[in-house]
Amino acid sequence: MEDNGPLKEALAATSGAIERVLDPIIALTGGPEDRVVEAMRYSVFSGGKRLRPFLVLASAELFDVDRTQALRVAAAVECVHCYSLIHDDLPAMDDDDLRRGQPTVHMAFDEATAILAGDALMSVAFEILAKEETHPDPNVRLELIRELARASGHHGMVGGQMIDLTANEHDMDEMFVHRLQQMKTGALISFSAEAGAVMGHAGKQARSSLHGYARDLGLAFQIADDLLDVEGCENELGKAVGKDADAGKATLVSLMGVDRARQQAQILSDQAIEHLAGFDDKASLLRAVAHFAINRRT
Known part of the structure; x- marks a missing residue:
């Protein structure tokens, strides 16, 4: 089942808008440091679903946040996401040669350049959030910086990656895998879905609803x-498949079995949508994302 037309169009529009924001920010300088800038641009402008920046924009729309400001926060999130992909693909991490149908950054450039490109993209993200044009309220900017730092650091994405790397040293039950995935993947998704509420000075109930939505969506x-790693096609996905099984890595699919895991994904998608009950039609695309998340082929 493919994503619906309006969502597909919105994702494509988000991708174009994010690239227009980041093009002048990650610009070649004409200096000897341009090699790392080229690697940054190679990662950022190589396509992808742009799901996380889309969540920022969709949540911001719920609270009538200025779109230009929301785009800057969305661009910052995409920088963090791309940094994480560059580092995840490194030989010391997941050791992948293919990402989005093309050579990974360390294969296209070299390992040292890839590390520096990831580091630089993380720095760019916080530079974007710190600038006044991102939001006129300095308290909002500080909260965005604080929450993105938490989501991407040892409490979130980095911590999840560390757990993943040492997973064979632990008893891998469903609760363990849930925690790993909530940190490694879910934390940045949660930040993205809640960012609009932060920018829009939303109340606790609205923020709680978006937090629940993002948790189940992630x-x-x-x-x-x-x-997809079990059943997907490398040509469709643009990356290697079967790596989890080859590495003996426990996932909810390996622990539950394919059928039960698919049922669990459907339950989580339905729960995510239920969290949006207090929002009107402005949340229609967020609801569509919950369907798309479990029915996509890439």
């Missing part, structure tokens, strides 16, 4: 990823 999205 887990559903990860289960779908694991299913």
Whole structure:
């Protein structure tokens, strides 16, 4: 089942808008440092679903946040996401040669340049958030910086990656894998879905609803990823498949089995949508994302 037309169009529009924001920010300088800038641009402008920046924009729309400001936060999130992909693909991490249908950054350039490109993209993200044009309220900018730092650091994405790398040293039950995935994948998705509420000075109830939505969406999205690793096609996905099984890595699919994992993903998708009950039609695309997350083929 493919994503619906309006969502497909919105994702494509988000991708174009994010690239227009980042093009002048990650610009070649004409200096000897341009090699790392070229690697940054290679990662950022290589396509992808742009799901996380889309969540920023969709949540911002719920609270009538200025779109130019929301785009800057969305661009910062995409920088962090691309940094994480560059580092995840490194030989010391997941050791992948292919990403989005083309050579990974360390294969296209070299390992040292890839490390520096990831480091630089992380720095760019916080530079974007710190600038006044991102939001006129300095308290909002500080909260965005604080929450993105938490989502991407040892409490979130980095911590999840560390757990993943040492997973064979632990008893891998469903609760363990849930925690790993909530940190490695879910934390940045949660930040993205809640960023609009931060920018829009939303109340606790609205923020809680978006947090619940993002939590269930992130887990559903990860289960779908694991299913694609088992059942997907390398040509469609643009990356190697079967790596989890080859590495003996426990996932919810390996622990539950394919059928039960697919059922769990559907339950999580439905729960994510239920969290949006307090929002009107402005949340229609967020609801569509929950369907898309578990029905996508890439």
